[in-house]
Amino acid sequence: MIKFTLNGRTVETDAPVTGRLLDLLRDEFELIGTKEGCGEGECGACSVFVNNLLQNSCLIPIGSIAGADIQTIEGIMETEQFKVLDESYSIAGGVQCGYCIPGMIMASDALLSKNPHPSEAEIREGISGNLCRCTGYNMIVDAINLAAKKGDGLWKRK
């Protein structure tokens, strides 16, 4: 039995320790916002926070999360930061097919938490682990830039 914190609640699972965190989140906890795009840590669609660090949940064995603090898109959906990102992505037109977007939002939040006022180059670097095939990234870069401006002070350097 493995105990960990999931979106602020203490939970436990008896799923096999060699299983993937991605499957645990999706199958056992029915958190569908974490998507599978490649299963090999290349696309970032399954991005979650593990102890506040952005990670690809497809690469994380369940055995390694004992005691960890896991946050998925569902866990940040009610935050002020998410609201700013949501609005900024809408205004900038960052969402097309949407499949990469929850992962992109996680990456955006992670970037802004580290660097509340990133330059364009820093934004590109910050989301370079998250693939998007629809937008060519520019409108996502614009969205994050806009969020940084709108959310001034919301993301404090940790």
Add this chain to the structure above:
Amino acid sequence: MSLKDISTSVPKKDHKGKVSGQLPYISDVKLDNMVYGVLYRSPIAYGKIISIQLPNLPEGYEAVGAEHIPGPNYVKIIKEDQPIFADEWVNYIGEPILMLVGKDLNILYSLLHDVKVEFEEHQAVYNLDEAIKQESASGVMASYEFGESLENISAIEQGAHQIIEEEYETGYQEHVYLEPQGMLAIYKEDEIVVQGSMQCLYYIKNALLSALACGDDEVRVVQSPTGGGFGGKEDYPSMMACHVAVAAKVTKKSVMLVFDRSEDMEVTTKRHPAKLKYRTALDREGNILSMCVDLFLDGGANEGLSSVVLQRSLLNSAGVYKIPHFHAKGYVLKTNTVPNGAFRGFGAPQSFSGIESHIGHLSKLANIDPLEYKRKYLVKQGDLTITKGKFHDPILMEEMIDDLLYTSEYKKKKEKFQRLNQQDQRYKKGMGTSLFLHGCGFTGSGERDHIKATVKLVKSKDGKVSLNISNSDMGQGIFTTLCKIVAKELDLPYEEILYPYPDTKTVPDSGPTVASRTTMIVGKLLERAAKKLKAQWQIGVEQEVVEHYIHREMIPWDEKTFTGDAYPAYSWGVNIVEVEVDMLTGNVKLEKVYANYEVGKVIDERIMKGQIDGGLAQGLAYGYLEKMTSKQGRIQQKSISDYGPPTSLDVVSIESKVFDNPYADGPYGAKGAGELTLIGGAPAVQAAIEDALQISYQQIPITPEVIIESLWMKEGERD
């Protein structure tokens, strides 16, 4: 929200569910009584199946194969050449032979490992070069020939100063939609509901009616939120739908089939690799006297949509130019490789890369700036097309080019780059252009003869209006744009227009979501339907209006002779790209991208920008970044990083502008836009690399390996 100018952007209909991740894509769906399917696929490229031996299957696990298909064993697309489950011959590595179905995926994979199939292996044809060499009639899946007679051309060539021959090659391109393919068949006593990631509901429904040999009300197709398509979910999902539907019939359970990325990359359709041969007669000054184009597409193992792709390739074989005495012929050749299919651009990107490359090289011979040389041949309104159709509408290309030259400071920068390149021995800068068009909608009389689109608007008692059409929003934004058209026409708030995910039980066949037809064709039908509804509007009453496609006859298209108006309208584009090439590593860095387009009238500026940026990113990458190969019939790139689609670090911001030129038969003047934006990327990037290195290339993608090799060759020539 009321709409003053149709182009003004509005919030996207599906934004909320997507940004929170709570909108369920097909792999997010879980049902009671749902089992999974996994496919046993051919490990050999060509051969005969001798025997199939299944492992002992635990309770609740079943095998489904050709013997279970109630109807004929092929996926209905155009020809009857694609088995649902191969039962006699296999024609490519990855061809499905049978499906194992059961509750637990891990158990299914281990059972799959124990399936034993014995084959009699035959000599396969692995690539286009082998297929061309074979010259066997049975290997030709489709061919067309048209234009000036070869006799006349031969006479012109005899009087020419020079004949230039070039051979050009383009590679595979993989869609890499972020959501892998997925399909679910929901089993019910009296119907099978097939739900999944798709572009063409009625293609799938027709394939199911054939495979299941059942009545119209026994199958139903519902689109799930679709995580990108780009053509990859045009033809391929029909096969998956047949797999899950047959399995659901057999097992009386709901069956889910979802690919992981490597399976998706290895077995689903791709952009056709192509070879293009040019033979051009020139006079003393380098003017074009005649041109012959021979075009070969690698169809892969089944024809699928390849003959239609070839048509579009050929129709674009002269680019945007009026070439005197033009002749073209083209073939789709069979190889024992993964079948190739639809991909944004649909045969045009190969042709435009080829012709832009060739014309660019001719300009060097004539010692004229490529853009200046291209402009000499640019088509104008009233000119005949290469198929003796006509460019009926105004063409704004001259204006668009002038504007882009100004924005990009083309002349000044070219001179500056020349100076810099003389000083810097390692990093070389270059600038390249591309001119292109895209024929909107189906080729020829396809809309009239094959598609026959119908749309329906349904008004509820409380005055909300629903779009009942079979078109898929796969990210391109038609939920938003088509609702805007109807809202504006009815003078209703945009929020009161609804566009639920289409379900064949309630929507008529408004055609597939392909060919840059949705906004122009379906949008126009909706505009007309909305006008009709407005005229009949009654408060507090449920109402329905239906509209059918009306063909505006111009110069009738004849597929046999390849003459007439191939398209009702064209959209246009100009790209200018700046690159920096590292002579040491061969790496190409995009520095600036400029783009002007003309798509009639933009329905939503923000959505159009999304199409521009996304299409260009794919198109540019097709020219220098994305490389997929097949070796002995096996796709070599099975993961995203092996293949290399662009990341946020590969793309730069794109300076783009869209010109208004309303088209009479499009809603508010709109024409097609989705495919156009991809087409100019690769040829512009090639031209920019050539400009930087002063080397001519005969292929895309121009990867670092290609660049380094060409630099060695150049060095060798100098020694």
